[in-house]
Amino acid sequence: MRRALAVLAAVPLLLFAAACGSDDGASTGASASASAGASAKFKVTGTVGAKPTVAFPSGTPATKSSYEVIQPGAGTGVKAGDRVIVNLTVWNWDGKGNAVQGSSYDTKAPETIAVNEQLPQVLQEGFTKVKHGGRLLAVLANDSVAPQQTTQPAEPTKVFVIDVVGTQPPALKAATGKETGDSIKGVKVDNPGGEKAPTLTTKTDEKAPKDLVVKTVIKGTGAKVQANQTLSVHYTGKIWGTDKQFDSSWERGQPAEFALGQVIQGWQKGLAGLPVGSRVVMSIPPALGYGDQAQQAIPAKSTLVFVVDILGAY
Template sequence: MRRRSLLLAVPAGLLTLAGCGDEKSDKSKSEPSPESPESPGSGDAAKAKIVDGPVPEITEGTEFGEKPTVAKGSGRPSSDLAVKTVIGGEGGVVAKGDFLQADYLGQIWDTAKVFDNSYDRGAPAVFPIGVGRVIPGWDQGLVGKKIGSRVELAIPPALGYGEQGNPQAEIKGTDTLVFVVDIVDSFNGKSAAKGTEVAQDNIDLPKVGTNTDGKAPSIDVPEKDEPKKLVSNYVIEGEGEELKASDSVLVQYKGVLWDGGKEFDSSYKRGELAQFALSEVVKGWSQGLTGKKVGSRVLVVVPPDLGYGDQEKGEIPANSTLVFSVDIIAKM
């Protein structure tokens, strides 16, 4: 199993990236997770002064996307948050509340000891930014930066792991942290699939709209008998990696009933992306999305035995066949 980021898996009492998604009794939709406890120093985060240095030199791996080697800090670090854009990107601006996709390396100022990096894991991390779900130095230093940028941060203790530090990573409460962050992408409630449209020529199946303007696609259910087996077809085929059953994903989705086409759930209406593990949703979702590519829009038709069976769930009657349009925005 891939080792989880220390940036996100911080000790109790700090701002953590809590798991999103519903309880196992109701898996078809994802709800916002509870508010995380306030971290030490987070009350000062809004008032943090941002300066442009000092930050240590990047001595190797100087290109965007390359694992960097960073020198030990020279002299005393700033007591303010030091933020330097090493490579300026040309993409969109990262906004508060976005899900940020980034590669990063973190080390300690005084010793240059690397305590975490995503490059060795072979995949960037994805997490909400600017909303108190990661350490305050990241929330302060990365909002407003452009996609494609490499940013170096020197984060004082109050904006990092606080007075208790992070014993798991051998970070003391007095340590200034140095991060190099490559901003790969960002996602929000307007994000959509990116790829090639696939013909929907089976007249016995629902037809899903192919708009990618951030609005919910249409789902036209035919006046025919519902399929008895799971259906999982590309509407738009992306170019990302194929999902594994053990993966967690970030998606946009809309769900309607086969019988009558009534909408019962939509991330578009909430204006926010849904986040969940494929192992923790109804079998129709986990089986239907496993093997599909990131960036895709997928039609998933879930028969009752792979959905809620004979249980009634809110606006979903018992023994319902469910129809979903799912945009796979990113792998978490």
């Protein structure tokens, strides 16, 4: 699961399309031609670190995507694979009102973007041409939408001004911190140490708790998880009382990544506010899980038990 940036809710296809758009129009400076997106004819005013204003070129909106480095920045360079923290402002370029669609400067909440193949090609390249403290202008036309998405109604050409604030540290490999000795009565968690997966045992005669129970097994020292963030986690899930496992990211060998606001309420309520680096065990009652609906290996009205390592929050 990938979190759509809140400020760009109106244009998720353009920002998160698979990287298959043409980069023929990409530019790195004021020499960009009008046919390559007319980025050279934009006038961006305002200092980096404050909400910018943009004067649009006359004529019809560009049909090819492009980028222009407005300020290169003087900090650490951005490279492919980084998760860059940015402030961004987006406009609809319709050749009429060219209305602003949103800005993280207004919400006072910088966003995090993964510089990977999920981004349109012009953004993949453009980000690597700026450093921390830099400013990038990007024109995203419909040539940056994946072919399988071309059946959707065409979006207006978008113009982004993106200020690079910094880079998120890479996610942890496993929980790190001090063991607390806490657990849930009837549930056992064995911590082998290092990057090895913990062992979760839920075979018990104890009655399942009626309410959500969250216990910290290892207390991390990172920033606290916010409800609107995307998390990187390792986890194992079992059914209370049966020791029946229904899922494990550790067994798949790959951490899971998801928007916290898009998963079951037990996870939302249980993980928000906990520090990154923590290992927690959660007992989730049916009302905060899947309720009366069976889910593949999960029977209806099941109490779910998870052991979760919080590896990163973005």
